[in-house]
Amino acid sequence: MRVLILEDEPDLAEAVRDGLRLEAIAADVAGDGDSALELLDLHDYDVAILDRDVPGPSGDEVARRIVAGGTGPLVLMLTAADHLDDKASGFELGADDYLTKPFAMRELVLRLRALARRAERHRPPVVEIAGLRLDPFRREVFREGRYVALTRKQFAVLEVLVAAEGGVVSAEELLARAWDENADPFTNAVRITVSALRKRLGEPWVIATVPGVGYRIDG
Incomplete structure (x- = not known):
């Protein structure tokens, strides 16, 4: 603990x-x-x-x-x-x-x-998708067996994307679910956080950008 x-x-x-x-x-x-x-x-x-x-x-x-x-x-x-x-x-x-x-x-x-x-x-189940293993209870992420250290915000964003099971999640939805109600809807925090998250997870990129729509887990 x-x-x-x-x-x-x-x-x-x-x-x-x-x-x-x-x-x-x-x-x-x-x-x-x-x-x-x-x-x-x-x-x-x-x-x-x-x-x-x-x-x-x-x-x-x-x-x-x-x-x-x-x-x-x-x-x-x-x-x-x-x-x-x-x-x-x-x-x-x-x-x-x-x-x-x-x-x-x-x-x-x-x-x-x-x-x-x-x-x-009340431990939630471990989720695996596209080579990622996400443990919501332990707040741990592995990619192809490699531990990936994430900030709380990066983890929150990844958790929302993983829960979509390959579906597209808009920047607005990410802002609503991974930030609080006081978040500025015009902020570029989502783009910056997703960019940093991609780098933490490493290549080949596992988070795809769908232009004008949002983001999804690729693969």
Whole structure:
């Protein structure tokens, strides 16, 4: 299991990280919301442990973006906000669990493992097409047996294309399904992301452009 810890108190963040590593749980630390979002874009996490009151985008905003993405990690709020209304608002954001400070490390570990079991029960099937092997649960992609490292956005785009089973997906549909509702419809983000994705997957190109229509998996 790999988790992200969003916590702006360095001593607490280090203590949690070290405690989780002793339990064979890999953990990365972000001290502010912007760093957390960058790490979420670079790595695939099973659970995001979020403090709510942090510099930059709040833990609530980070949770909101994870939930809006649809395929991100599970969310565990770890915060001093312990009133029932605080917990209710956290769950309304889409949090999967809520633990208040101070807490016992053993309880945190038990909750993380329970979340991992829940995710395992809902594990989506591995998909293979055109020499690609896409595992939505582990967030892994292989091409002809070679592991391909992708950003979260690149993975999201590839997942939509693979789900189309060779059908054409328009840039507008990719924007709607791989970005959030605040995405600029006139942006060239889709073209840039598909171009980068092609390069990551390598030659011969497996993503074909259908001029004026969209993109599809070729082969």
